[in-house]
Amino acid sequence: MEEERTCRTMHGSNEADNTMKLLRDKPPAHYILQIDSFSLLLKILEKSDAKSYDSMTFEACGYKWKLSLYPNGDQKRNAKGFISLYLRIEETNALPVGWEINLNCTFFVLDQIQEKYLTIQDVCGKFRHLYALKKDTGLSRLMQLDVFKDEENGYLIQDKCVFGVEVSVNSYKGRGECLAMPVKPSSATYTWKTVDSCKSNEMRLSDVFTRQGFEWDINQLAKKCCGFFIYLRRLKLFPRGTEANKGKNLSLYLESLDSKTTLIVYAEFKLRVKHQLNGEDIEKTAEHLFTGLEGGWGFGAFQSLNDIADTSKGFLVNGTLIVEVEFVRISSVKSFTEGCGN
Incomplete structure (x- = not known):
């Protein structure tokens, strides 16, 4: 099925002028971050005085990466009231001195009502640049928090949500993680x-x-x-x-x-x-x-x-x-x- 343009916008975001938003059926090719309880994640971050949740390390295009999610927005980048999502390169010590990576990446949020992924990417295939002093890239204003939390929009349903990323065109490898709902063990x-x-x-x-x-x-x-x-x-x-x-x-x-x-x-x-x-x-x-x-x-x-x-x-x-x-x-x-x- 062909990708569909979406009419949903990130109101008030300067990044929206430089990004293109599409709906598609296919999941992210490189990594999925599924959260079974968004409210629990907020509670954990609050109690640990942390601002972001970092995924496990995954490999794509020959490099190691992590997804970094700011569920209350990256306030250092003036993104309070938004969802912020970044891709960060890891294990750079193995790279040659003076390394530089040019990439374009697409970020995903699952619309659980339409069962499609909202994709956000740079217009015209614009490249992003990573190097020793700049190891992450992404969107500080991925989506307004109130838009994300409104169940009618489909992004947060029964406290569950899904994010993802593609670093380049590639086949889906099935890599990802799930922050599962906590349960009481039978032998406690x-x-x-x-x-x-x-x-x-x-x-x-x-x-x-x-x-x-x-x-x-x-x-x-x-x-x-x-x-x-x-x-x-x-x-x-x-x-x-x-x-x-x-x-x-x-x-x-x-x-x-x-x-x-x-x-x-x-x-x-x-x-x-x-x-x-x-x-x-x-x-x-x-x-x-x-x-x-x-x-x-x-x-x-x-x-x-x-x-x-x-x-x-x-x-x-x-x-x-x-x-x-x-x-x-x-x-x-x-x-x-x-x-x-x-």
């Missing part, structure tokens, strides 16, 4: 008993456990110095938090082993220290997008060591401390080859 709680922790100066690892198909573990360091205290922490990636709480608080973190690879995992979870005399547990709730850039996520000052070490308070019994993690919801960014919820 993992319990770990740490025995004689006060007698060891060495780091301890819990057994690796699987929830909702993802592998996790909890890391513990037990040390005795001027009395009893325990650290539950990631030594390599949390040095500041460790030093700030040293000898004062119990620190407790959760790590996703899958996030050390290319898999991005979102989890909402509860960390707790069990009261062993039928009293009230110590419990804190956290949520985090595990990207592999950190060793874990949790609390540097989970609870005062004086409270933990006081055996009359019921948390430490016969040298044993019981730690639990309960998963409230888990989601992940999956490649399309792994499958994604409808």
Whole structure:
């Protein structure tokens, strides 16, 4: 089927004068970014104080790329109230000194009502230029945010949306990712008993456990110095938090082993220290997008060591401390080859 011109415009955007918008049936040839919950993405970015979501790395035309989505607009480029979408080149260290790439790219937004893709590209096949000091290109004002959010326009339906990019004319390779809806795992709680922790100066690892198909573990360091205290922490990636709480608080973190690879995992979870005399547990709730850039996520000052070490308070019994993690919801960014919820 031939491409159809669309009458929809990006009102108030200077970029609209230099871009052409078409509707077409075919999906993007190089990469698709599917988001199953746009509101959840906004919440994650807000809590992590981030402005954009970067896709996994993908290959097209012999280079490595990422899509960078600003769901509230790239305010540094005066695009508040718009959706901003950029293509960024990655792994440029392998390129020769003085490299420069000339390209034209087409950005996509799925119209779920018409089941067609709105394509936005430069007029007359205009080339864009990337080099060492300019590694991204795209549209700061891809679409007005209120137009995007209006379900009558078809771009955001039941909180789901799809973006994409083509770097050049090429056959569709089926590469892409899906930010899946979070679900509560069937077996949500993992319990770990740490025995004689006060007698060891060495780091301890819990057994690796699987929830909702993802592998996790909890890391513990037990040390005795001027009395009893325990650290539950990631030594390599949390040095500041460790030093700030040293000898004062119990620190407790959760790590996703899958996030050390290319898999991005979102989890909402509860960390707790069990009261062993039928009293009230110590419990804190956290949520985090595990990207592999950190060793874990949790609390540097989970609870005062004086409270933990006081055996009359019921948390430490016969040298044993019981730690639990309960998963409230888990989601992940999956490649399309792994499958994604409808």
